[in-house]
Amino acid sequence: MLALGKLLELTLAGREPAEKTQLTVEGVRMRWLSEGALEVRPPEARDNGLDLLLSAGIHGNETAPIELLDRLLHDIARGDLKPRARILFLFGNPEAIRKGERFVEQDVNRLFNGRHEQSSGSEALRACELERLAASFFSLPDRQRLHYDLHTAIRGSKIEQFALYPWKEGRQHSRLELARLRAAGMEAVLLQNKPSIVFSSYTYDKLGAESFTLELGKARPFGQNAGVNVSLLETRLKQIIEGTEPEMAEQGLDGLQLFSVAREIIKHSDAFRLNLPADIENFSELDVGYVLAEDLANTRWIIEEQGARIIFPNPKVKNGLRAGILIVPTTDENLA
Numbered sequence: 001m002l003a004l005g006k007l008l009e010l011t012l013a014g015r016e017p018a019e020k021t022q023l024t025v026e027g028v029r030m031r032w033l034s035e036g037a038l039e040v041r042p043p044e045a046r047d048n049g050l051d052l053l054l055s056a057g058i059h060g061n062e063t064a065p066i067e068l069l070d071r072l073l074h075d076i077a078r079g080d081l082k083p084r085a086r087i088l089f090l091f092g093n094p095e096a097i098r099k100g101e102r103f104v105e106q107d108v109n110r111l112f113n114g115r116h117e118q119s120s121g122s123e124a125l126r127a128c129e130l131e132r133l134a135a136s137f138f139s140l141p142d143r144q145r146l147h148y149d150l151h152t153a154i155r156g157s158k159i160e161q162f163a164l165y166p167w168k169e170g171r172q173h174s175r176l177e178l179a180r181l182r183a184a185g186m187e188a189v190l191l192q193n194k195p196s197i198v199f200s201s202y203t204y205d206k207l208g209a210e211s212f213t214l215e216l217g218k219a220r221p222f223g224q225n226a227g228v229n230v231s232l233l234e235t236r237l238k239q240i241i242e243g244t245e246p247e248m249a250e251q252g253l254d255g256l257q258l259f260s261v262a263r264e265i266i267k268h269s270d271a272f273r274l275n276l277p278a279d280i281e282n283f284s285e286l287d288v289g290y291v292l293a294e295d296l297a298n299t300r301w302i303i304e305e306q307g308a309r310i311i312f313p314n315p316k317v318k319n320g321l322r323a324g325i326l327i328v329p330t331t332d333e334n335l336a
C-alpha cells in the first residue's frame with residue numbers, strides 16, 4: 001500500500017510524510033495537504049464531477065468514523081477502490097485524537113462560521129485551517145459538492161444512526177439527499193431551521209455543499225467499535241466514491257423519520273441544572289409540563305411541545321453553548 005494511505009498512522013504519530021504526493025497503480029493521485037488532510041484525485045478521464053469531503057475526528061474520542069475513513073483510504077491506496085470522485089479526507093482534531101478526548105481546550109465543532117476569529121488557541125487555529133482546506137477543495141466551478149462530517153455520540157440512542165441537515169435562508173432541504181442517507185442506513189434526520197457554528201453548517205452555508213453531520217452510534221476508543229455497525233454507510237460511500245450508486249427513487253424516503261428543532265437549550269451560567277438522568281438516551285420523549293432545565297434568575301425550560309424529544313443533553317458544556325436540542329416530529333412537505 002502507498003505510504004499516504006496511512007494518513008491515520010501519520011496523524012497519530014504527528015509526522016509529515018516524506019513524499020507529499022503519490023500515484024496509485026490506477027493513476028489516482030493522493031496529496032498530503034496538512035496534518036490529517038489528504039486529497040484524492042482520479043485521473044481526469046475517470047472524474048465524474050463530484051467533490052466529496054469526508055471528515056471525522058472533529059471530536060477526538062469518536063473513533064468508529066475515523067476507522068471507517070482509514071479503511072476507505074487503505075482501499076484507495078491499494079488500488080482496491082477506484083475513485084471517480086475527487087475526495088478530501090480530513091481528520092478534524094489531531095491533538096484530541098492522539099489524546100482520545102473529545103477536545104483539548106475547546107470543542108472545534110463550536111468554532112466554525114467565523115467563531116474561531118473570536119477565540120484563540122490550537123483548536124481555534126485548527127477550525128480556521130479546516131475552513132480554509134474545505135473552501136479550497138470546494139472552489140472548483142460546476143461540480144457537485146457533498147460533505148459528510150462523521151461523528152459518534154456521548155450517550156446511547158433510541159434511534160442509533162441519524163443525520164443533522166444544516167439550514168440556510170432561502171435554501172430547501174433535498175429529498176434526493178435524504179433518500180441517499182436512508183440508503184446509507186440513517187434512520188432519522190433532524191432538519192435544522194437556523195444557522196449554526198458546526199463544520200457541516202459552514203460547508204452548507206458558505207461553500208454551497210450538500211452537508212450533513214452523521215451520528216453513527218456511541219463513542220468508544222480505537223479497536224472497540226464492533227457495536228457500531230457502519231456497513232450500510234460504508235457500502236454507500238464506496239458506491240459514491242466509485243460512481244456506482246444505484247438510482248434513488250426520488251419520492252420514497254422508506255420510513256426515514258424526520259424531526260425539526262423546537263428549541264436549543266443554552267447553558268447561560270454555572271447555575272444551569274439539567275433535570276435528566278445521567279444515562280438518558282438520545283431521542284427520549286419528554287412530557288408536556290416537564291421542567292427540563294433551570295438556570296440563573298429562576299429561568300426554567302419547561303416542555304410545551306407535544307411529542308418533544310431530547311438529543312445531545314450535556315450540562316457540562318461551557319456557558320453560552322448548547323446543552324441539548326429539543327426536537328419534534330415533522331413532515332416531508334417542505335423538501336425540494
Ligand SMILES: O=C(O)CCC(=O)N[C@@H](CCC(=O)O)C(=O)O
Nearest residue numbers: 109151153154155164198213312
Ligand atoms: O453526544 C453528544 O452530545 C454530541 C455528539 C456530537 O458530537 N454531535 C455533534 C452534532 C453537530 C451538529 O449539530 O450538526 C456536535 O455536538 O458537535
Ligand SMILES: [Zn+2]
Nearest residue numbers: 059062151152
Ligand atoms: Zn462528535
